[in-house]
Amino acid sequence: MAEEEKRGIVFITSKVYEQAVGALDIYRCITLVGPSGCGKTLTALQLASRKCEKDGGSKLYFRQTLEEILAIAKNDINAYIIVDDWIDKYLYFPSTLYPAIDCLNKTYVKYIKDTKIHLILTAQEDKWNRIRSLLNACCLFNEPHLLTINSKIFSQKGKRNMVLRHFECFDIEEKEDSVDEETSNLMKRTTFVQKGTVDNIVMNIKEEQEFSFPLVVDLICNNIRLLRTLDCVFKYGFEETLTKYFDTWSNxxxxxxxxxxxxxxxxxxxxxxxxxxxxxxxxxxxxxxxxxxxxxxxxxxxxxxxxxxxxxxxxxxxxxxxxxxxxxxxxxxxxxxxxxxxxxxxxxxxLVRFVLLYIKKRKGESFIIKNATIEVLLNKCWLEVPFADKIVNRKKYTSLKSLEGSVIFSKKYFLPLAERILSEMQNGECIPEWDKHVFLSNEKFLKVWNSIDTSHVKDIV
Missing domain, CATH: 3.30.420 (Nucleotidyltransferase; domain 5)
Incomplete structure (x- = not known):
């Protein structure tokens, strides 16, 4: 079984999947919203893959921006299209959000409502809540096209079944008697844990900012060291335990x-x-x-x-x-x-965001600015100061503060960040729509940007 397929079967609860199937059958489009790691992407992939197989000649497309939907719909009227974490781009390029929604409305009227294509969108809950009121004009972001996935909808029985499926998938078994690691490896590479571990996980794994219940279970089952230190996870939380794990590893x-x-x-x-x-x-x-x-x-x-x-x-x-x-x-x-x-x-x-934050904490912003790719700097990082309401044109959002999980650059690092971006441009790196990037919407960063010699990249900026 492929790794992607194996991972898919351990996340999705039957209740969520049945709801998604029903919505897609009736409305041909669905938006899955939930916290990071709750299984949105895997639900979307399994849903679209199985529907494609059932429909025969249909093709699956996996994209990340709304603008790409219309182009695909024009050329393939039987397409199944997934746009994963679609909000991400528009938080960094906010002025492009409204044109993208207009494009989506046209797609709905001409291709979805006309029963030509199927569309599945996913969005992280924290980002969704930040711009939710801006999306009311688009019917795809309202009931009944909307399905929320989070730990609140997982029953104790559902969580238990999820853990059991992980254990089965990763060859983990509960055992009354303790078995040393060497013996475990001789027996089908099975990992043995103490009796009652499943129930302890169900009862004691807490929802955290970056790690929802399904994701914590998945990462623990992937990592024998974390599995054998579950007491630490229960006591200190997954993020703190993972930090200590990285400290030990790096040293x-x-x-x-x-x-x-x-x-x-x-x-x-x-x-x-x-x-x-x-x-x-x-x-x-x-x-x-x-x-x-x-x-x-x-x-x-x-x-x-x-x-x-x-x-x-x-x-x-x-x-x-x-x-x-x-x-x-x-x-x-x-x-x-x-x-x-x-x-x-x-x-x-x-996990990517967590590692970036870990690097920042241990090595500082300057290390990230010097070493990260330009895509990481522009699409996974944020600035320390709040942004003006002109970014989203709503008074309610006068402070788009730091994004959860993003690396935050303090003001003293604006200059090296600007110089790094400029150097990439000088080396021929293309930064699409740089003039619309949220960094340039910030007056303090823009002042720093204008203070350096950007004359030779005027055609880009």
Missing amino acids: DTYIKEKRSFCILVFAALLGGEISPRDLSAQKTGAMYKRICREYACQSNANISVQKETDGNELIEQQSELFETNLRLKSCLYRSSKGQGCPCFVFQHSS
């Missing part, structure tokens, strides 16, 4: 563990997706080398690839760490979209 004296932690940091600074080729590529290889130096870790990232065979051999050596290091595998899974060279993705976007 490990074993070079392979140290290097695997550097790869985790590297993957987060790339935006959550990584290939072993990135460790030695011309641009990203230098970034990886700097990270290894920062964490006092030896690196082979500076080895030049003279021949194709040498390059392949180096990639194989680097890939081995991704495949064999249990800590790294608990955070990254191998995606099916990697061709030629494998591709590894964070278990969930919440």
Whole structure:
């Protein structure tokens, strides 16, 4: 079973899935709203995939902006389209929100209401609540097209079934007698836990800002070390336990563990997706080398690839760490979209944000500004000061404060951030719609931006 498929079957409760199926059958469009990690994306993927199989010739499209829907609908009138976390772009490019909703309304009238395409949207609950009143003009964001998914709708029985499915999927079993780890590995690689663990998880796992119940269960079952320290999770919470876990990992004296932690940091600074080729590529290889130096870790990232065979051999050596290091595998899974060279993705976007925040706390904003890709800086980071109400044109939203889970840059780092963005432009990096970015809507950042020499990028800005 593919990793994506395996992950899907352990998240979705039958009640939620049945509701989603019914809404999609009747209205041909549905918006799934819920906290990070509650199973929105997996519900959308399984729903669309199964419907595509049933309909035969239908094709599934996975997108991230509303503007892409109309273009697909014009060319494929039998399409199933998922727009995942669609709000993300418009929080960073707020002036593009209203044109995008107009486009969506046209799509609804011409293609959805006319029974041509199926559309599934997902949105994170905190971001949804922030701009909810701006969406009333679009029928797709109101009942009966709206389905909320969060832990409040999960019954105790539903949560228990979810944990049991995770245990089955990850070969975890409850046992009266204690069994040491060596014996466990001899028996189908089964991990044994104390009797009553399932009920303890159901009763004691608390909803946290970035980690909802299904996601915490999934990440714990992925990570044997966390599974064996459940008492700490119950006592201190998942986020604090995960922080301690990263502290231990980053301070490990074993070079392979140290290097695997550097790869985790590297993957987060790339935006959550990584290939072993990135460790030695011309641009990203230098970034990886700097990270290894920062964490006092030896690196082979500076080895030049003279021949194709040498390059392949180096990639194989680097890939081995991704495949064999249990800590790294608990955070990254191998995606099916990697061709030629494998591709590894964070278990969930919440984990990416958590690692970025962890890096900021331990290494500071300047380290992130220097090393993260421009996409991460522009689409996962925020500024410390509130934004004027002109951003969303509503007095109710006079302070779009820091986004949950985002890396916050304080004012003293505005200059290096602006200089980094400018340097990328000078190097030919294209920043689409930069003039509409929320950074430039902030007067203090705009003042810093205008203070540096941007004359040679006027055509972009």
